Amino acid sequence: MNNYFSGILAFFLFSYTFTNDPLPKIIASFQRYLAEIPEEKIYLYQDREIYASGETIWFKAYLTKGPFHIPSTISSTVYVELINAQNELIQKEIIYSPSGFGSGQLQLPDSLQSGSYLIRAYTQWMKNFGEEYFFQRSIKVLSEFSSPRLHSQIVPDLDLQFFPEGGNLVDGILSKVAFKALDSNGLGRKVKGKIFEGTQEIGSFESNQLGMGVFALLPENGKSYTAHIMGHDEAFPLPSPLESGLVMSVTNSPKSDEVVVRFLTSEKSPGKSLFLFALSRGLVCATGQVDLSSQVAFVRIPKKEFPTGIAQLSALDENGLPLAERLIFIDHQDHLQIKITTDKATYQPRERV
Numbered sequence: 001m002n003n004y005f006s007g008i009l010a011f012f013l014f015s016y017t018f019t020n021d022p023l024p025k026i027i028a029s030f031q032r033y034l035a036e037i038p039e040e041k042i043y044l045y046q047d048r049e050i051y052a053s054g055e056t057i058w059f060k061a062y063l064t065k066g067p068f069h070i071p072s073t074i075s076s077t078v079y080v081e082l083i084n085a086q087n088e089l090i091q092k093e094i095i096y097s098p099s100g101f102g103s104g105q106l107q108l109p110d111s112l113q114s115g116s117y118l119i120r121a122y123t124q125w126m127k128n129f130g131e132e133y134f135f136q137r138s139i140k141v142l143s144e145f146s147s148p149r150l151h152s153q154i155v156p157d158l159d160l161q162f163f164p165e166g167g168n169l170v171d172g173i174l175s176k177v178a179f180k181a182l183d184s185n186g187l188g189r190k191v192k193g194k195i196f197e198g199t200q201e202i203g204s205f206e207s208n209q210l211g212m213g214v215f216a217l218l219p220e221n222g223k224s225y226t227a228h229i230m231g232h233d234e235a236f237p238l239p240s241p242l243e244s245g246l247v248m249s250v251t252n253s254p255k256s257d258e259v260v261v262r263f264l265t266s267e268k269s270p271g272k273s274l275f276l277f278a279l280s281r282g283l284v285c286a287t288g289q290v291d292l293s294s295q296v297a298f299v300r301i302p303k304k305e306f307p308t309g310i311a312q313l314s315a316l317d318e319n320g321l322p323l324a325e326r327l328i329f330i331d332h333q334d335h336l337q338i339k340i341t342t343d344k345a346t347y348q349p350r351e352r353v
Helices: 023-036
Strands: 040-046 050-052 056-065 077-083 089-096 101-107 115-122 135-142 158-164 175-183 192-197 200-206 212-217 225-229 235-237 246-251 258-265 273-280 283-291 296-302 309-316 322-330
Touching (some): 023 283, 040 135, 056 115, 158 225, 258 322, 283 296
Antiparallel strands (some): 077 089, 246 258
16 A cells, blocks of 8 residues: 555545545445446547538547447437537538447538538437537638638637646645647647736746647735736736645656655645545546645555546545546557458549448
Protein backbone atom coordinates (compact mmCIF):
# COMPACT_ATOMS: atom_id res chain seq x y z
CA MET A 1 0.00 0.00 0.00
CA ASN A 2 2.84 2.42 0.77
CA ASN A 3 4.09 2.07 -2.81
CA TYR A 4 0.89 3.67 -4.09
CA PHE A 5 0.22 6.35 -1.48
CA SER A 6 2.61 8.92 -0.04
CA GLY A 7 2.01 11.30 2.84
CA ILE A 8 -1.61 10.23 3.46
CA LEU A 9 -3.69 7.56 5.11
CA ALA A 10 -5.58 5.98 2.20
CA PHE A 11 -7.47 2.75 1.75
CA PHE A 12 -9.20 1.36 -1.32
CA LEU A 13 -12.75 0.29 -0.65
CA PHE A 14 -12.22 -3.23 -1.91
CA SER A 15 -10.05 -3.74 1.18
CA TYR A 16 -11.49 -1.41 3.84
CA THR A 17 -14.61 0.60 4.80
CA PHE A 18 -15.13 3.71 6.88
CA THR A 19 -17.85 4.51 9.42
CA ASN A 20 -18.58 7.95 7.93
CA ASP A 21 -17.35 7.19 4.44
CA PRO A 22 -19.76 8.50 1.73
CA LEU A 23 -18.03 6.51 -1.02
CA PRO A 24 -19.84 3.15 -0.55
CA LYS A 25 -23.15 4.91 -1.13
CA ILE A 26 -21.80 6.76 -4.18
CA ILE A 27 -20.30 3.57 -5.64
CA ALA A 28 -23.57 1.69 -5.09
CA SER A 29 -25.42 4.51 -6.86
CA PHE A 30 -23.12 4.30 -9.90
CA GLN A 31 -23.42 0.51 -10.06
CA ARG A 32 -27.20 0.75 -9.89
CA TYR A 33 -27.17 3.47 -12.53
CA LEU A 34 -25.09 1.34 -14.94
CA ALA A 35 -27.34 -1.67 -14.39
CA GLU A 36 -30.71 0.07 -14.61
CA ILE A 37 -30.04 3.00 -16.95
CA PRO A 38 -27.23 2.03 -19.36
CA GLU A 39 -25.83 4.91 -21.39
CA GLU A 40 -25.91 4.85 -25.18
CA LYS A 41 -23.29 6.60 -27.33
CA ILE A 42 -23.29 7.36 -31.06
CA TYR A 43 -20.38 8.05 -33.36
CA LEU A 44 -20.88 9.08 -37.00
CA TYR A 45 -18.12 8.37 -39.50
CA GLN A 46 -18.43 10.76 -42.46
CA ASP A 47 -16.75 10.83 -45.84
CA ARG A 48 -15.45 14.38 -45.18
CA GLU A 49 -16.18 17.62 -43.30
CA ILE A 50 -16.42 20.19 -46.14
CA TYR A 51 -19.22 19.97 -48.72
CA ALA A 52 -20.74 21.95 -51.55
CA SER A 53 -24.46 22.70 -51.66
CA GLY A 54 -26.30 19.93 -53.51
CA GLU A 55 -23.81 17.22 -52.51
CA THR A 56 -24.55 14.14 -50.42
CA ILE A 57 -23.16 13.53 -46.93
CA TRP A 58 -22.44 9.82 -46.61
CA PHE A 59 -22.03 8.40 -43.12
CA LYS A 60 -21.99 5.27 -40.99
CA ALA A 61 -23.39 5.21 -37.46
CA TYR A 62 -21.87 3.24 -34.58
CA LEU A 63 -24.20 2.84 -31.59
CA THR A 64 -22.75 1.46 -28.35
CA LYS A 65 -23.87 1.06 -24.75
CA GLY A 66 -22.30 0.82 -21.32
CA PRO A 67 -18.73 1.35 -20.16
CA PHE A 68 -17.25 -1.27 -22.50
CA HIS A 69 -18.74 0.21 -25.69
CA ILE A 70 -20.42 -2.98 -26.89
CA PRO A 71 -22.96 -2.66 -29.76
CA SER A 72 -26.26 -1.42 -28.36
CA THR A 73 -29.54 -3.26 -28.79
CA ILE A 74 -31.47 -0.82 -26.59
CA SER A 75 -32.41 1.28 -29.61
CA SER A 76 -32.88 0.15 -33.18
CA THR A 77 -33.30 3.61 -34.67
CA VAL A 78 -30.85 6.50 -34.98
CA TYR A 79 -32.00 10.02 -35.84
CA VAL A 80 -29.56 12.18 -37.81
CA GLU A 81 -30.20 15.92 -38.23
CA LEU A 82 -28.61 18.82 -40.09
CA ILE A 83 -29.03 22.17 -38.28
CA ASN A 84 -28.03 25.67 -39.40
CA ALA A 85 -26.43 28.49 -37.39
CA GLN A 86 -29.87 29.78 -36.35
CA ASN A 87 -30.65 26.36 -34.78
CA GLU A 88 -33.17 25.58 -37.54
CA LEU A 89 -33.64 21.99 -38.76
CA ILE A 90 -32.60 21.63 -42.42
CA GLN A 91 -32.60 17.85 -42.96
CA LYS A 92 -33.51 14.78 -40.91
CA GLU A 93 -32.88 11.10 -41.62
CA ILE A 94 -33.97 8.01 -39.69
CA ILE A 95 -31.45 5.14 -39.75
CA TYR A 96 -32.27 1.55 -38.87
CA SER A 97 -29.57 0.04 -36.61
CA PRO A 98 -30.79 -3.28 -35.14
CA SER A 99 -27.32 -4.48 -34.10
CA GLY A 100 -25.62 -1.18 -33.25
CA PHE A 101 -24.59 -0.29 -36.81
CA GLY A 102 -26.30 1.66 -39.54
CA SER A 103 -25.51 3.76 -42.61
CA GLY A 104 -27.23 6.48 -44.55
CA GLN A 105 -26.91 9.87 -46.22
CA LEU A 106 -28.07 13.47 -46.00
CA GLN A 107 -28.84 15.21 -49.29
CA LEU A 108 -27.83 18.87 -49.10
CA PRO A 109 -30.28 21.20 -50.89
CA ASP A 110 -28.94 23.03 -53.94
CA SER A 111 -30.12 26.31 -52.38
CA LEU A 112 -28.22 25.78 -49.11
CA GLN A 113 -26.24 28.88 -48.17
CA SER A 114 -22.53 28.86 -47.35
CA GLY A 115 -21.64 28.62 -43.68
CA SER A 116 -21.17 26.31 -40.72
CA TYR A 117 -23.76 23.63 -39.99
CA LEU A 118 -24.22 21.11 -37.20
CA ILE A 119 -24.74 17.38 -37.70
CA ARG A 120 -26.48 15.83 -34.71
CA ALA A 121 -27.28 12.17 -34.03
CA TYR A 122 -29.25 10.59 -31.19
CA THR A 123 -31.70 7.87 -30.21
CA GLN A 124 -34.99 8.18 -28.34
CA TRP A 125 -33.28 6.59 -25.31
CA MET A 126 -30.58 9.27 -25.30
CA LYS A 127 -33.23 12.02 -25.11
CA ASN A 128 -33.83 10.96 -21.50
CA PHE A 129 -30.41 12.37 -20.54
CA GLY A 130 -30.33 15.68 -22.42
CA GLU A 131 -28.86 17.03 -25.66
CA GLU A 132 -25.34 17.20 -24.19
CA TYR A 133 -25.22 13.41 -24.66
CA PHE A 134 -25.98 13.65 -28.40
CA PHE A 135 -23.30 13.24 -31.05
CA GLN A 136 -22.51 16.64 -32.58
CA ARG A 137 -20.07 17.72 -35.27
CA SER A 138 -19.63 20.97 -37.16
CA ILE A 139 -19.26 20.89 -40.96
CA LYS A 140 -18.63 23.55 -43.62
CA VAL A 141 -20.90 24.03 -46.62
CA LEU A 142 -19.80 26.14 -49.60
CA SER A 143 -22.17 27.59 -52.18
CA GLU A 144 -21.40 29.46 -55.36
CA PHE A 145 -24.45 31.65 -54.74
CA SER A 146 -23.42 33.08 -51.37
CA SER A 147 -20.45 34.16 -49.28
CA PRO A 148 -19.67 32.27 -46.08
CA ARG A 149 -19.25 35.58 -44.21
CA LEU A 150 -22.78 36.77 -45.00
CA HIS A 151 -24.36 33.85 -43.17
CA SER A 152 -21.95 33.30 -40.32
CA GLN A 153 -22.82 34.18 -36.76
CA ILE A 154 -21.37 37.38 -35.33
CA VAL A 155 -18.78 36.27 -32.81
CA PRO A 156 -15.78 37.97 -31.17
CA ASP A 157 -12.57 38.08 -33.18
CA LEU A 158 -10.78 36.27 -30.32
CA ASP A 159 -12.07 34.30 -27.34
CA LEU A 160 -9.62 33.50 -24.54
CA GLN A 161 -10.79 30.94 -21.98
CA PHE A 162 -9.12 30.04 -18.66
CA PHE A 163 -9.30 26.73 -16.77
CA PRO A 164 -7.66 26.66 -13.31
CA GLU A 165 -6.56 23.11 -12.56
CA GLY A 166 -9.04 21.41 -10.27
CA GLY A 167 -11.68 24.09 -10.89
CA ASN A 168 -10.77 27.18 -8.83
CA LEU A 169 -7.98 29.58 -7.95
CA VAL A 170 -7.42 29.80 -4.18
CA ASP A 171 -5.75 32.58 -2.21
CA GLY A 172 -2.08 31.90 -1.55
CA ILE A 173 -1.85 28.57 -3.41
CA LEU A 174 0.32 28.27 -6.53
CA SER A 175 -1.89 26.88 -9.31
CA LYS A 176 -1.63 25.83 -12.92
CA VAL A 177 -4.01 27.64 -15.25
CA ALA A 178 -4.74 26.14 -18.65
CA PHE A 179 -6.00 28.42 -21.43
CA LYS A 180 -7.46 28.14 -24.88
CA ALA A 181 -7.59 30.83 -27.58
CA LEU A 182 -10.26 30.57 -30.30
CA ASP A 183 -10.75 32.69 -33.40
CA SER A 184 -14.06 33.77 -34.94
CA ASN A 185 -14.38 30.38 -36.70
CA GLY A 186 -14.05 28.44 -33.46
CA LEU A 187 -10.54 27.27 -34.34
CA GLY A 188 -7.49 27.48 -32.12
CA ARG A 189 -5.20 30.46 -32.69
CA LYS A 190 -1.56 30.67 -31.61
CA VAL A 191 -1.21 33.57 -29.16
CA LYS A 192 1.38 35.18 -26.91
CA GLY A 193 0.68 37.55 -24.05
CA LYS A 194 1.23 38.80 -20.51
CA ILE A 195 -0.56 38.51 -17.17
CA PHE A 196 -1.28 41.68 -15.13
CA GLU A 197 -2.39 42.31 -11.56
CA GLY A 198 -3.93 45.73 -11.95
CA THR A 199 -1.31 47.66 -13.93
CA GLN A 200 1.64 45.51 -12.81
CA GLU A 201 2.96 42.81 -15.10
CA ILE A 202 3.45 39.55 -13.17
CA GLY A 203 3.92 36.90 -15.86
CA SER A 204 3.73 35.85 -19.48
CA PHE A 205 2.31 32.97 -21.52
CA GLU A 206 2.41 31.47 -25.00
CA SER A 207 0.20 28.87 -26.63
CA ASN A 208 0.97 26.07 -29.05
CA GLN A 209 -0.23 26.05 -32.66
CA LEU A 210 -3.71 24.92 -31.53
CA GLY A 211 -4.15 27.89 -29.22
CA MET A 212 -3.70 25.90 -25.99
CA GLY A 213 -1.19 26.30 -23.18
CA VAL A 214 -0.66 26.61 -19.43
CA PHE A 215 0.96 29.03 -16.99
CA ALA A 216 1.47 29.22 -13.22
CA LEU A 217 -0.18 31.80 -10.98
CA LEU A 218 0.03 32.56 -7.25
CA PRO A 219 -3.26 34.43 -6.66
CA GLU A 220 -4.20 36.71 -3.80
CA ASN A 221 -7.74 37.17 -2.56
CA GLY A 222 -9.25 40.56 -3.41
CA LYS A 223 -6.95 41.15 -6.37
CA SER A 224 -8.02 40.97 -10.02
CA TYR A 225 -5.94 39.50 -12.83
CA THR A 226 -6.14 40.07 -16.57
CA ALA A 227 -4.45 38.67 -19.67
CA HIS A 228 -3.33 40.84 -22.57
CA ILE A 229 -2.65 39.36 -26.01
CA MET A 230 0.04 40.85 -28.21
CA GLY A 231 -1.58 42.67 -31.12
CA HIS A 232 -4.99 42.67 -29.42
CA ASP A 233 -6.49 45.61 -27.49
CA GLU A 234 -8.98 43.70 -25.33
CA ALA A 235 -8.10 42.61 -21.77
CA PHE A 236 -9.33 39.17 -20.73
CA PRO A 237 -10.17 38.73 -17.01
CA LEU A 238 -9.04 35.62 -15.15
CA PRO A 239 -11.36 33.88 -12.64
CA SER A 240 -11.37 35.56 -9.22
CA PRO A 241 -9.50 33.60 -6.51
CA LEU A 242 -11.42 32.13 -3.59
CA GLU A 243 -10.62 33.23 -0.05
CA SER A 244 -10.24 29.59 0.98
CA GLY A 245 -10.55 26.22 -0.67
CA LEU A 246 -8.78 23.27 -2.24
CA VAL A 247 -6.43 23.00 -5.21
CA MET A 248 -6.02 19.58 -6.84
CA SER A 249 -3.10 19.09 -9.24
CA VAL A 250 -2.46 15.95 -11.31
CA THR A 251 0.74 14.67 -12.93
CA ASN A 252 0.03 12.12 -15.65
CA SER A 253 3.39 11.43 -17.25
CA PRO A 254 3.46 8.97 -20.19
CA LYS A 255 6.76 7.66 -18.77
CA SER A 256 5.22 6.70 -15.41
CA ASP A 257 2.98 3.80 -14.45
CA GLU A 258 1.24 5.95 -11.85
CA VAL A 259 -0.96 9.03 -11.74
CA VAL A 260 0.20 11.43 -9.00
CA VAL A 261 -2.47 13.62 -7.39
CA ARG A 262 -1.47 16.54 -5.16
CA PHE A 263 -3.86 18.32 -2.79
CA LEU A 264 -3.20 21.76 -1.30
CA THR A 265 -5.53 23.63 1.07
CA SER A 266 -5.47 27.16 2.44
CA GLU A 267 -5.19 27.87 6.14
CA LYS A 268 -8.84 28.90 6.33
CA SER A 269 -10.18 25.75 4.61
CA PRO A 270 -12.59 23.83 6.89
CA GLY A 271 -12.14 20.11 7.44
CA LYS A 272 -9.01 18.03 7.66
CA SER A 273 -9.82 15.15 5.30
CA LEU A 274 -11.47 14.42 1.98
CA PHE A 275 -12.25 11.49 -0.29
CA LEU A 276 -10.77 10.82 -3.72
CA PHE A 277 -13.07 9.32 -6.34
CA ALA A 278 -11.68 8.05 -9.71
CA LEU A 279 -14.14 7.22 -12.47
CA SER A 280 -13.89 6.14 -16.13
CA ARG A 281 -16.85 5.47 -18.47
CA GLY A 282 -19.11 5.22 -15.44
CA LEU A 283 -16.89 2.59 -13.79
CA VAL A 284 -15.43 3.26 -10.34
CA CYS A 285 -11.69 2.62 -10.73
CA ALA A 286 -10.25 3.74 -7.36
CA THR A 287 -11.27 5.54 -4.18
CA GLY A 288 -9.41 6.66 -1.08
CA GLN A 289 -9.47 8.82 2.03
CA VAL A 290 -6.96 11.68 2.14
CA ASP A 291 -5.53 13.18 5.33
CA LEU A 292 -5.19 16.98 5.01
CA SER A 293 -3.98 17.74 8.52
CA SER A 294 -0.71 19.12 7.11
CA GLN A 295 -2.55 21.07 4.34
CA VAL A 296 -0.73 19.08 1.65
CA ALA A 297 -1.15 15.47 0.54
CA PHE A 298 -0.05 13.24 -2.32
CA VAL A 299 -1.82 10.19 -3.77
CA ARG A 300 -0.34 7.76 -6.26
CA ILE A 301 -2.79 5.66 -8.29
CA PRO A 302 -1.53 2.84 -10.56
CA LYS A 303 -2.62 3.40 -14.15
CA LYS A 304 -3.55 -0.29 -14.39
CA GLU A 305 -6.65 0.59 -12.34
CA PHE A 306 -8.01 2.54 -15.34
CA PRO A 307 -9.10 1.45 -18.81
CA THR A 308 -7.81 3.38 -21.81
CA GLY A 309 -9.73 6.63 -22.21
CA ILE A 310 -10.79 9.70 -20.25
CA ALA A 311 -10.79 9.36 -16.46
CA GLN A 312 -12.41 11.73 -13.99
CA LEU A 313 -10.76 12.43 -10.61
CA SER A 314 -13.01 14.09 -8.03
CA ALA A 315 -12.29 15.31 -4.50
CA LEU A 316 -15.30 15.02 -2.17
CA ASP A 317 -15.83 16.41 1.31
CA GLU A 318 -17.03 14.29 4.25
CA ASN A 319 -20.64 14.81 3.10
CA GLY A 320 -19.89 13.55 -0.40
CA LEU A 321 -20.06 17.01 -2.00
CA PRO A 322 -17.52 17.75 -4.79
CA LEU A 323 -14.68 20.18 -4.03
CA ALA A 324 -12.47 19.82 -7.11
CA GLU A 325 -12.35 17.81 -10.32
CA ARG A 326 -9.77 16.94 -12.95
CA LEU A 327 -9.98 15.01 -16.24
CA ILE A 328 -7.02 12.98 -17.52
CA PHE A 329 -6.41 10.67 -20.47
CA ILE A 330 -5.09 7.17 -19.87
CA ASP A 331 -3.31 5.55 -22.83
CA HIS A 332 -2.27 1.93 -22.35
CA GLN A 333 -0.95 1.69 -25.92
CA ASP A 334 -3.38 -1.13 -26.69
CA HIS A 335 -1.98 -1.40 -30.22
CA LEU A 336 -5.24 -2.12 -31.99
CA GLN A 337 -4.56 -4.39 -34.99
CA ILE A 338 -6.89 -4.19 -38.01
CA LYS A 339 -6.62 -6.25 -41.18
CA ILE A 340 -8.63 -5.13 -44.20
CA THR A 341 -9.22 -6.99 -47.46
CA THR A 342 -11.31 -5.92 -50.45
CA ASP A 343 -13.77 -8.00 -52.44
CA LYS A 344 -12.32 -6.69 -55.74
CA ALA A 345 -8.92 -5.60 -56.98
CA THR A 346 -10.20 -2.46 -58.77
CA TYR A 347 -13.38 -0.36 -58.68
CA GLN A 348 -15.16 1.89 -61.15
CA PRO A 349 -15.75 5.57 -60.30
CA ARG A 350 -18.64 5.97 -57.81
CA GLU A 351 -18.93 2.21 -57.47
CA ARG A 352 -20.02 0.92 -54.06
CA VAL A 353 -17.08 -0.50 -52.04
